[in-house]
Amino acid sequence: ILNVEQSPQSLHVQEGDSTNFTCSFPSSNFYALHWYRWETAKSPEALFVMTLNGDEKKKGRISATLNTKEGYSYLYIKGSQPEDSATYLCAFSSQGGSQGNLIFGKGTKLSVKP
């Protein structure tokens, strides 16, 4: 059974703090790792698709790194703002996996206090 783990489960930070969370995934048959940002009552929004070991991607104050050999990815938020409050999901897809199958973690819920 393929498992994706995210930590921490939730995080409370002050505005201006930088923060990071972890996604662990199976290191075999890796195809891609996806990060989504999900605000309550909205659609999950795609942040990054990461495919190569050592990949680093950046979008504004948010960046992510990927280590496929050891099976983890970090998401970093620099200078958190209240609008960053959301649940951050990572999802793994494997080579030869069922078509369309993204395997999700349970997410990290971030709350940023003004």
Place this chain on the structure above:
Amino acid sequence: ETGVTQSPTHLIKTRGQQVTLRCSSQSGHNTVSWYQQALGQGPQFIFQYYREEENGRGNFPPRFSGLQFPNYSSELNVNALELDDSALYLCASSLITLSYNEQFFGPGTRLTVL
């Protein structure tokens, strides 16, 4: 927002009933995947439809079935509803040729089974 829409937003049914959920995919996309997110869990893959046929399935019983229409919109049907079917149901659209299984999500339908 992604351009993927789902209806209805909320739905209440009783055990044993049948339900149909609907999804309109993003313009230009030809593939729809469905996911179930139970309370406290990450989204779980139900199945994917491409060219009006099932193109991959997760670990869900046959009472979960689907359809895709020529305009690429899709339905998820669940028969003989059980209390454990209470969840948020997400659909995601993609283009089969998009790299690395990138999927774009709708806001979900919240199903409550009493």
